[in-house]
Amino acid sequence: MSMLDAPPDVGVDELWVRSLKDLKIFVPEAVIMGNAATLSCQFELEKASLYSVRWYFESEEFYRYVPKESPPARTFPVSGITVDHHMIKVL
Numbered sequence: 001m002s003m004l005d006a007p008p009d010v011g012v013d014e015l016w017v018r019s020l021k022d023l024k025i026f027v028p029e030a031v032i033m034g035n036a037a038t039l040s041c042q043f044e045l046e047k048a049s050l051y052s053v054r055w056y057f058e059s060e061e062f063y064r065y066v067p068k069e070s071p072p073a074r075t076f077p078v079s080g081i082t083v084d085h086h087m088i089k090v091l
Helices: 012-019
Strands: 002-004 021-026 040-044 053-057 060-065 073-075
Touching: none
Parallel strands: none
Antiparallel strands: 002 053, 021 040, 053 060, 060 073
16 A cells, blocks of 8 residues: 655644645555556645655555655565566656
8 A cells, every 4th residue: 555654743644634635546456466466546745745655565565755765766575576667657
């Protein structure tokens, strides 16, 4: 699931109320083992800047996008998950 995280000095409730609008998360209900799946999320930030987008499988983070970090996108090894870097699109 995707999560928008608040910077350390901003409460999560405050960030969600002020910044996030029209969140849509697209995740297939089930995928046959070995087949590819496309995960995506769409949202409006209104006047705020994006802190991060993170994807998890069960409780393990496998993808993180933090625009202010270099590089902004990172993947983490999680059993059963392969991220195709050629398919990542940040608009």
